[in-house]
Amino acid sequence: MKVTIYDVAKRAGVSTATVSKVINNRGKISAKTKAKVLKVMEELNFEPSMFAAALTVKRSYTIGLLLPNLANPFFAEIARKIEDRAHERGYNIFMCNTDNNEEKEAKYVSLLRRHSVDGIIVASAFSNLTVLDQLFNDNIPVAVVSQDIPALSLNTVTVNDFKGGYQATNYLLSLNHTNIAVIAEDLRSSSDRIKGFEVAHEDAGVPFNKEFIRHGFSSVEGAMEETRKLLKSDQHPTAIFACNDLLAMGVMQVAQEYNIQIPQELSIIGFDNTVLALSSVPALTTMAQPFDEMGKQVVDLLVQEIQGEITTKQTYMLVPELIIRNTTAKPSIVNV
Amino acid sequence: MKVTIYDVAKRAGVSTATVSKVINNRGKISAKTKAKVLKVMEELNFEPSMFAAALTVKRSYTIGLLLPNLANPFFAEIARKIEDRAHERGYNIFMCNTDNNEEKEAKYVSLLRRHSVDGIIVASAFSNLTVLDQLFNDNIPVAVVSQDIPALSLNTVTVNDFKGGYQATNYLLSLNHTNIAVIAEDLRSSSDRIKGFEVAHEDAGVPFNKEFIRHGFSSVEGAMEETRKLLKSDQHPTAIFACNDLLAMGVMQVAQEYNIQIPQELSIIGFDNTVLALSSVPALTTMAQPFDEMGKQVVDLLVQEIQGEITTKQTYMLVPELIIRNTTAKPSIVNV
């Protein structure tokens, strides 16, 4: 049988109210009583049930985390940071892999509500706005990370994708590449990165080839297929901006397939700076997402809202950072 | 205000007991009453609090998952599968990153107990046996995945590391490599893999160089350092067996650093088959861990124990599978 506050109270010769006070370090208790209670708690290896407490206190100290798929290093990285920070703040994380599937999203949210989570962090696409609306009506705080849901006003932490795209492109341009292609997923973040790509060209006065902007691929295979087409074309690009590291890996595989030297014959830049970028051969130049900061900010925002410390919704927009490694170089004459 | 069972009962004109019954689909209720209650629940967007229920029913339908670090693709992969299966079985997962740090382990376990988890899955090294002992005394089911804790008898799911090491080595031997090195972490699983390496050599009647067995590295950097030493030695190896994919990436980076062609001049085989193996260039030959099966089995084992369906502890030992990709080939004459 689990040991309860009654067991502790009886053994310590005090009331449960007193025990409760020492557990929560609240109210006035004599040092002596406190010491005695603490000792008994120790002896009994007592852990107070947050369930029972939550019932009156209406706070579970749990947060739900909705993301598409942990097996994707990008989300794994964020999840890690979020969990860290949440734990620091005394909250536990309920992990939910939605696969960006509306049905799963709804199911998880329902489950999370039954579990009385104090708030929810959304890192998945979250197509299901109805569900979010319900949460809103039910007064369950929601914070969003790594995307913006323009239809709703929520606490949000994003990274400046436009700027990321701009800087990545700009770096390539500064290396004298004038023939740059983009491979992207079909996400809002991607289109912002692409916009950055375009504006960087305009600002530099370098024209870009619209044909070289390819989007709609989320898998390595998709990226590979597209890269093949790109590299087969007459005036093929000397550099490719892959909108995430995974896609960049696809590009690199095709380069090897075609016996194209990286970075001598083809420069590649990724986005995210996941473990893939660091471990790839050659190591990938990429725009780093500030995972640590992102995780920290979302949970802080959410926790603040939970604890009623902020009432207005806020948006943090962090900036990605260029990490130069070994997949980028000046275009060689050979290749032009 | 959160809507409660009382609100539903009142609005539906029935007692809370009746509502409880329809929630849990238990007892006898007329179709009519049931329909009415269901309708009201829908209208009120009611989600029963598992907290309150757990208080009497003594089951929270939550499971704690302890692992070192989600940012490590191996654990991310397992976590994903575990979460999937748990969810299928109606359980939610509490995520805990321990960094293999005893203090964190203890803190998390304490937190999990306060949250009244029904059971705990341990995927981290778990140095802290005292804590596990407490769980045992408290009758909290624990299942272990991807390792065995010989000191304790617990439900366990592992993969046959000896066999994995044997098969990896054997494949290399079958390719006619006779000069094979191993790079490993300092884990029990690694020593089993190394044992497999040795026995495979003995069985094939090929002597192996003890100097070529290097262990104690857990980072890419460590692997790189060691690979440099290995490749600098006079009679350097023609193949390297890296005891996990991440280490293999380190080996590949050094190979490129030294301008050594893979697989022509050096074969590499990894272990795990994480996303790294698939996306590396060239794609990595590796021993695949059966992540899906592992995840499924641990949660099934744990859930069975929770629900009292099994009383004896069980051990599943799954087998890894050789996935041949592009980092392995026959040794070239040049290199001998």
Place this chain on the structure above:
DNA sequence: CTGAAAGCGCTAACAA
């Protein structure tokens, strides 16, 4: 500084 007692939202006998 300490304790008695009510109540949080739900379930589980037991009556009706």
Place this chain on the structure above:
DNA sequence: TTGTTAGCGCTTTCAG
């Protein structure tokens, strides 16, 4: 088939 009632383990007034 449905309702009454007594907890589950903890917190919180409010007295003492």
